[in-house]
Amino acid sequence: MTAVSNGLYIFEGLTQKEIAYFIMMSETLQFNSGATIMSEGDASDNRAYLIESGSVDVYRKGTKISTLHAGDIFGEIALITNDSRSAQVVCNSPTEVLAFSKDEFMMLCQHSDTYEEIKQKILARVKENFYNK
Amino acid sequence: MPEKRDGLYIFEGLTQKEISYFVMMSEVKKFASGTKIISEGNATDNRAYLIESGSVDVYRQKVKIDSLHTGDIFGEMALITDEPRSATVIANSPVEVLIFNKNEFLILCKKSGLYDDIKWKILRRVKENFYENN
Numbered sequence: 001m002t003a004v005s006n007g008l009y010i011f012e013g014l015t016q017k018e019i020a021y022f023i024m025m026s027e028t029l030q031f032n033s034g035a036t037i038m039s040e041g042d043a044s045d046n047r048a049y050l051i052e053s054g055s056v057d058v059y060r061k062g063t064k065i066s067t068l069h070a071g072d073i074f075g076e077i078a079l080i081t082n083d084s085r086s087a088q089v090v091c092n093s094p095t096e097v098l099a100f101s102k103d104e105f106m107m108l109c110q111h112s113d114t115y116e117e118i119k120q121k122i123l124a125r126v127k128e129n130f131y132n133k
Numbered sequence: 134m135p136e137k138r139d140g141l142y143i144f145e146g147l148t149q150k151e152i153s154y155f156v157m158m159s160e161v162k163k164f165a166s167g168t169k170i171i172s173e174g175n176a177t178d179n180r181a182y183l184i185e186s187g188s189v190d191v192y193r194q195k196v197k198i199d200s201l202h203t204g205d206i207f208g209e210m211a212l213i214t215d216e217p218r219s220a221t222v223i224a225n226s227p228v229e230v231l232i233f234n235k236n237e238f239l240i241l242c243k244k245s246g247l248y249d250d251i252k253w254k255i256l257r258r259v260k261e262n263f264y265e266n267n
Contacts, residue, residue: 016185016231020156023149052149098149 007050007073010105010122013114022108026098028052031091038075042085046102048076054095059088067092077126079105080119140183140206143255146247155241159231161185164224171208171222179235181209187228192221200225210259212238213252 011019029049031037037049040060050073058066058074065087068074074089079102109115144152164170170182173193183206191199191207198220201207207222212235242248 016156016183017159017161020153023153024157026150028150050149 006071009125010073010076010118012121013117014108014112018108018112022100022104023098025104026100029097029099031095033091033093035091037089037091038085040085040088044078044082044084046078046082048079048100049074049097050100052096052098054091054093056089056095057092059090076122078102080122139204142258143206143209143251145254146250147241147245151241151245155233155237156231158237159233162230162232164228166224166226168224169221170224171218171220173218173221175218177211177215177218179211179215181212181233182207182230183233185229185231187224187226189222189228190225192223209255211235213255
């Protein structure tokens, strides 16, 4: 795991200690290569996943649109909406992720007053990285 | 806290939870603009400083060699050696830092088996960013 991870963009504006607390609260999950972490169309479980090690392939309507690695985040739209999952994510190696929940994320962001900003940033990034592909 | 956190390079190879634990353990300290945080030649207190907000100027033999900003680290040589401070660091705005100490850093790194890796990374980076600025 690299310390400087792209996925942490969702925390911009928060202090190091706030981010650290949130990461400490996250759940560590391990998946085998080939495991499906989320399926397109599934109801959201309102969790985002930060890849600690390994990598995953992202599919939309059966077409692979991206591969994500250690330090990347996926599913983060679930932190700000209740929409169903808009992509399928399948491990292409043994993968370890940290799972963040919406409730804790909202508590953290509202506490620090940066929620609206973070929400707009997530929407912009998801649009850029995902829907445009 | 900003986009780039270059200072966290010292933690590369550790897990997010290990890094987070270490950050949680760190001390938060605020300095007024103009405060001298480190003095060249002083005995080390074995602490490294990660800038949470604000910026500092780095001087060597009274010549300014660098300015550091939010997300940058300084004094990290003190995590791996006991040598006296090799530069003076002065806050050029109100500054908030997280302070890491050598003992906790050693425990963290040795536990994860990465100590030698991290030590070389720090030495290399300090050499690159600092000694070659002279």
